[in-house]
């Protein structure tokens with residue numbers, strides 16, 4: 001049976017790159033459909049019409065049906081990827097501002113998709129990803145809604161470790177749980193090397209011990225202060241260099257921030273992490289990814305949206321165990337969930353939030 005994947009926000013940096021990466025990856029079969037979805041605005045419609053032809057010119061051999069869908073209410077898909085909405089910019093400066101801006105967009109998407117594609121699986125990319133997951137999961141089956149921020153952060157953590165060990169990321173497995181934001185939790189105890197090398201294991205142990213010498217929060221705050229100062233005077237290479245010298249768990253808090261200053265988005269990495277989620281859904285083999293999902297006590301008794309390891313398939317997500325976490329990591333994860341709850345409640349109900 002053919003599969004239909006819809007990208008909401010396909011005219012944007014991430015949505016457009018995702019369309020390209022999906023078609024380049026051979027994930028879809030001939031006859032499958034890729035829907036490029038606009039939001040009723042003539043500017044996005046014009047861009048999508050052009051994008052469709054450009055993609056057909058590039059990937060016609062794949063025989064994937066590429067469609068332009070002008071309105072979210074006309075989506076008819078098995079998998080809906082949400083990349084629509086505002087992003088951080090000089091006008092939308094904080095996560096809270098972004099939440100306020102994207103809340104009505106998430107609500108509109110949830111309402112329209114709940115009636116047009118109620119049985120679809122939803123992958124949320126737009127930020128704040130936890131808010132998007134919360135709003136969608138209130139309208140459709142929560143087990144069919146997953147945010148990809150934790151997969152993105154986990155891939156970044158794996159790359160940062162791989163870089164310091166001088167190996168490719170293909171040999172490193174890593175997890176970042178909790179919030180896709182300041183309360184994210186890089187999990188050193190879950191880092192795995194796919195190479196049986198005593199010297200690499202020693203080097204990894206050394207990194208982990210150095211990370212344990214000072215609290216993550218303090219190291220991140222120091223690093224952020226230094227990087228912000230450099231960015232204020234447009235010293236981009238220097239900012240990247242300062243980030244590169246930091247330990248991997250702190251580096252992943254600031255490197256994307258520097259990239260955002262340079263190019264407004266992180267389209268390649270974000271599309272790649274989203275593709276990981278999509279691959280898991282299409283492979284339908286319950287493979288493990290990391291995602292923000294709405295929990296009802298399944299993991300450490302957490303109720304609310306939180307980034308956790310999940311087994312993902314076409315029918316949705318199932319929680320994976322976090323039994324290997326240290327006591328400190330468990331505590332950080334529970335605190336992160338609490339911080340997400342405060343943030344999303346603040347946006348949804350106007351409650352106070354830090």
Ligand SMILES: NC(=O)c1ccc[n+]([C@@H]2O[C@H](COP(=O)([O-])OP(=O)(O)OC[C@H]3O[C@@H](n4cnc5c(N)ncnc54)[C@H](O)[C@@H]3O)[C@@H](O)[C@H]2O)c1
Nearest residue numbers: 009011012013014039044084085086087125126127265270
């Ligand atoms: N989770 C992650 O790791 C990650 C990484 C990068 C970006 N993002 C998020 O993804 C989203 C898109 O980022 P981008 O860089 O592609 O931004 P972009 O500005 O390039 O694209 C935004 C897209 O949203 C659409 N849009 C704007 N207003 C809309 C509305 N009212 N209703 C529906 N669609 C609307 C635009 O037409 C465009 O297609 C942002 O929310 C951003 O914060 C998440």
